Amino acid sequence: MLALIKRNLLLYFRNRSGVLLSLMSAGISFGLYLVFLKQGMHQQWSSLPQTNQLLDSWLIGGTLALTGISTTLAGLNQLVWDREQQVQMDLMLTDSGPLQLQLSYLISAALIGVLMQGLMLAGMWGYFSMTDGLTIAWSQLPAIIGVMISSALLATVVNAVILRWVRSVDNLGKLATILGTAAGFLVGIYIPVGSLPTFAQTLVKLTPGSYVASLYRQLLMKETLQTVFTTHTTAERHFERLMGIRLNWSGLLTFSQTYHIMGLIFVGGLLVVMWPQWRQHRRLRKIS
Amino acid sequence: MLLTAKHLTKTYGHHVAVNGIDLQIEAGSLTAILGPNGAGKTTLIKMLIGQLTPSAGKITYQTTKQPGVVFQTSVLDAQLTVQENLSIRAKQYHHIPSGRIQELSKQLGLTKFLSQRYGTLSGGQKRRVDIARALLNQPEILFLDEPTTALDIQTRTAIWQLLHELQRTQHLTIILTTHYLDEADTADNVYVVAAGQVIANGTAAAIKQQYAQNRLILTSGQADPQKLASKARLVGQAVQAQANVVTCLVPDAETALQVLDDCRSLISNFEFHPGTMDEAFMALTGKELV
Numbered sequence A: 001m002l003a004l005i006k007r008n009l010l011l012y013f014r015n016r017s018g019v020l021l022s023l024m025s026a027g028i029s030f031g032l033y034l035v036f037l038k039q040g041m042h043q044q045w046s047s048l049p050q051t052n053q054l055l056d057s058w059l060i061g062g063t064l065a066l067t068g069i070s071t072t073l074a075g076l077n078q079l080v081w082d083r084e085q086q087v088q089m090d091l092m093l094t095d096s097g098p099l100q101l102q103l104s105y106l107i108s109a110a111l112i113g114v115l116m117q118g119l120m121l122a123g124m125w126g127y128f129s130m131t132d133g134l135t136i137a138w139s140q141l142p143a144i145i146g147v148m149i150s151s152a153l154l155a156t157v158v159n160a161v162i163l164r165w166v167r168s169v170d171n172l173g174k175l176a177t178i179l180g181t182a183a184g185f186l187v188g189i190y191i192p193v194g195s196l197p198t199f200a201q202t203l204v205k206l207t208p209g210s211y212v213a214s215l216y217r218q219l220l221m222k223e224t225l226q227t228v229f230t231t232h233t234t235a236e237r238h239f240e241r242l243m244g245i246r247l248n249w250s251g252l253l254t255f256s257q258t259y260h261i262m263g264l265i266f267v268g269g270l271l272v273v274m275w276p277q278w279r280q281h282r283r284l285r286k287i288s
Numbered sequence B: 001m002l003l004t005a006k007h008l009t010k011t012y013g014h015h016v017a018v019n020g021i022d023l024q025i026e027a028g029s030l031t032a033i034l035g036p037n038g039a040g041k042t043t044l045i046k047m048l049i050g051q052l053t054p055s056a057g058k059i060t061y062q063t064t065k066q067p068g069v070v071f072q073t074s075v076l077d078a079q080l081t082v083q084e085n086l087s088i089r090a091k092q093y094h095h096i097p098s099g100r101i102q103e104l105s106k107q108l109g110l111t112k113f114l115s116q117r118y119g120t121l122s123g124g125q126k127r128r129v130d131i132a133r134a135l136l137n138q139p140e141i142l143f144l145d146e147p148t149t150a151l152d153i154q155t156r157t158a159i160w161q162l163l164h165e166l167q168r169t170q171h172l173t174i175i176l177t178t179h180y181l182d183e184a185d186t187a188d189n190v191y192v193v194a195a196g197q198v199i200a201n202g203t204a205a206a207i208k209q210q211y212a213q214n215r216l217i218l219t220s221g222q223a224d225p226q227k228l229a230s231k232a233r234l235v236g237q238a239v240q241a242q243a244n245v246v247t248c249l250v251p252d253a254e255t256a257l258q259v260l261d262d263c264r265s266l267i268s269n270f271e272f273h274p275g276t277m278d279e280a281f282m283a284l285t286g287k288e289l290v
Helices: A002-014 A016-044 A051-075 A077-084 A087-092 A098-131 A138-163 A169-186 A198-206 A208-229 A233-242 A255-287 B041-048 B082-091 B100-108 B123-134 B153-170 B204-211 B226-235 B253-266 B277-285
Strands: B003-012 B015-025 B030-034 B056-061 B068-070 B141-145 B173-178 B189-194 B197-202 B214-220 B238-242 B245-250 B267-273
Touching: A002 A016, A002 A051, A002 A077, A002 A098, A002 B082, A016 A051, A016 A098, A016 A169, A051 A077, A051 A098, A051 A138, A051 A169, A051 A208, A077 A087, A077 A098, A077 A138, A077 A169, A087 A098, A098 A138, A098 A255, A138 A208, A138 A255, A169 A208, A208 A233, A208 A255, B003 B041, B015 B041, B015 B056, B015 B189, B015 B197, B030 B041, B030 B153, B041 B141, B041 B173, B068 B123, B082 B100, B082 B123, B100 B123, B123 B141, B123 B153, B153 B173, B189 B204, B189 B277, B197 B204, B197 B277, B204 B277, B214 B226, B214 B253, B226 B238, B226 B245, B226 B253, B245 B253, B253 B267
Parallel strands: B030 B173, B030 B189, B068 B141, B141 B173
Antiparallel strands: B003 B015, B003 B056, B189 B197, B214 B245, B214 B267, B238 B245
């Protein structure tokens, strides 16, 4: 299986323009925010101290969630290609079975997701620390990497569920465009989710990526929120709900509740993705 | 028999792709499955290699080893080098000795372009790499689905030489599909397939003998060919006369010699055309093969 993962990664990173394009979707929303929205948002929240620190890390959280979605989708391109070009038939002739094959696609897509989020984080962190003096404590890095990994795993599995119905690379390209356009809104990268109409808020809550964005934001903004709001809990909660830092079910979700929800979606998605391969695996074992 | 298939059938809804095919493959033999596009050759191969479940029928292998398969379209990665492609595939098997790739590269002549990307190779080079990939786990049976389609004549010949060599030196059992009639000539056993059924089976020579007729074309020394025609008719079976040319259909070379001998004084020139696989196919199906 290691060889297959290596193959998928080699193929992904040899296609330089593909790597760049998969980063673009997140990069563009970052750029669009800077050009069109940043100033307006800053004015809106100018009454708060440390506006830059708050909004910059808020944007980073959302953008990283989006990066996870778009880059893992690009990573899963190989799966669709292999299925379309009948490469899977050839791979199935070997001693590694359908389960290993499917897992190799998922693991390599997740690795790509982690790496690309890392690159995006470095880029945005660098940019904001130069322009706005943004600081992220190094001590937070392990937790951030943890979210990065969970984000990549979740996005990979959710994307793989969607790809079960995609049979050609051509259609995958079209799907990637649609997802790239919609995901920015659904994850709530640059819109205060809490100000949306109820239906839109429900849509956001139905999008797994929004939980990832919320985790990132809770992590990156935690200290700043504490300093800004100190004891004004109600105001802090209002801000958190409005900005999608914590999603609202019957109350605002805590960090670990959000993680749990993601875990459930991940396990459910994984079952859907691995089920056909597991059945195939059983069938093959019966034959031989 | 290394491989036996009995009454193999594959249906898709109302469409019958393969209709009750029986095959018997002897160890060390080279079998050609000949048929036009859409005859069901690929479906048949897919069932034999276990990638399609037959709707009915039974396949029995006398070996537990995975077969080697060269697919109709390239299944290796264009962006990876030949070496990378082969070593990644090799790692998918449990027990491939470390020198296997080098050994195959030498045998199939890949050493010069091992570090070149697969996508940049010529059609013939790609095919050789495909064959090397199929032979990685030292299979007993090698399936090739239209291995020579879209290759130029020199490359086709080279691939055939290679296959015969593998058959001879490695005692490899080879099963291939093709729609090139002439290719079937060198096979030990030919199955002619049309509309999902085997319509003839045997050596190429036997099939031609049975279904294709040899033609003896005689040019009459005189302007009126009737005399020659009537004389030839006594020996040959069917005779057609046109201008001063008389065409006789003869069952074998012996009969042709007899016609020539009897009509010698009336003939100014002659041509002998042995029956071709194309004619056999025409006779069997009423359709041209290519």
